[in-house]
Amino acid sequence: MVALVRAELQKLFTTRLWWVMLISALLYSGFVLVLVTAFAGVSGSPGVPASPGRDTPEYQQLAWSSGSAATLFVMILGIVMVTAEYRYQTITGTFLTTPRRGRVVTAKLLAGLVVGVLFGLATLALTAVVVIPAVSLSGGEVTLTDHGIPRIAGGVLASVALYALFGIGLGALIRNQIGAIMAGVAWVFVVEAILAVVPALRTVGKWTPGGASNALINVNVNTGLGEFDLLPAWGGAAVLVAYALLFAAVASLTTLRRDIT
């Protein structure tokens, strides 16, 4: 299995997609970070509380959570790890090398976890590079061990990593690359957005990957949308893992068994 996981990582790192996705993930979470930083302490319309200033621990909590923006790109990367094999028919060679198809999916999930952790660490590093100077310059006290920052950072890392699994499961289920990416993106931007915003649906929303990811990060900063109904952090992790495993298991019983012609 170790050899298969190494082979999957090798597949990923011998094509260009991974760094395109890494740069996109960093740009996007960097963008969110810049917004959080630029508007820190700025009050919006009257009546709405000002967002926390750069010298507050709340700002640091918000800023550290911005890395979760990378989840989208990690999900796409996970999807492509599976669907590219069908798109370019490399799946033939893959299954000739490893005829037990379930092992291939398992190896991909483990490799996805490794890549997800790397992406998570990269976004956290970017966050540190922005947050630490921003807080210091505005006279605040940098906290890395307090105010729930370790849990938030850990949550970002975990949710970024687990979204890779989610993507792999989704890709295995929907072998068509464009179809799978569209489904994933539509889910994140449309379905989850609706579930998060409509109060009546929030109880459902906590069971979605996005809700699970929020549970992992769980920043208690009022963003104007009211309190989220969230699972405990471990529950969030479990939900994300469960999605990936469920998709992969269903795929193993259906799409993966199909003839490769």
Next chain:
Amino acid sequence: MSAIEIRNLFKSFGPVKAVNDVSFTVESGTVTGYLGPNGAGKTTTLRCLLGLVAADGGTALVNGHRYAELDHPLTEVGAVLEATNFHPGRSARNHLRVMCTAAGLPADRADDALAQVGLADVANKRVAGFSLGMRQRLALATALIGRPKVFILDEPANGLDPAGIQWLRGFLRHLAHEKGAAVLVSSHVLSEVEQTVDNVVIIAGGRLVHQGALADLTANGDHGVRVRADEDEKLAAAVEREGGRAERLGDGVLRVRGLDREAVGRIALDERILVSEMVQERSDLQKVFLELTGSAQNGSAGEPRPQVEWPQPRSTSGGDA
């Protein structure tokens, strides 16, 4: 135990019986040509054998096992399927390295295999820039990295230039006859493999129509010995006295049946008849092949060694051909 053993294999795609009760074996040390027109079921058979397509019935074994049960498949079986099985953004070397990693083979096997197929110079080039022939060579390299003793090749000559085809022929013979490998190679052009294969298995419409040594294929027909002699009538009479049959083709030429060349020559010598030409007639392989696959009526069989490809693929209506 045969290196490759296919027994009563069936596979349908909807109404199309792509493979319909096919059985044959391939022994170590031989090259077997798997021949048939487009849509005959060759690729489907080979994909069943490689565990990529699930057969509806029957068994397909390599070294006595189903492919999916092999613990180290690349070291037992080298397979070449379509030429498109590569990620365009990955280099030739990296393609092979990934396979080496997954199969637990040393990474330098990748370079060995590339050198064997003549791609060493472009090892680090991305496959996107490869020609069809280069992809085909790379596909062949994937079959070589595990140094297997069984090769399953689906139209490996596709896209190769004449030098490449020449090389491939020699290479397949070398693998089988010197390294003792079992080679199963499919083609829809008999003349392409005629110089390479020891045995042929011919499939048409999903059914086997012939199986045996290549030599038997030509020995099938009713052959004659063509003789040109100045006293052809005298020779004809002598041949008939010796139990042969002589057909007068005119212009001093006879076709003798029932006697071999040596016997005919001896009669001519005894009768002191001057013979200016004598050949053993053979049925044209291509013609035999066309007849077997049921397309002989489409002509061109009489022309000298035509590179006939089947005018039409099999209709997908299925059913028993």
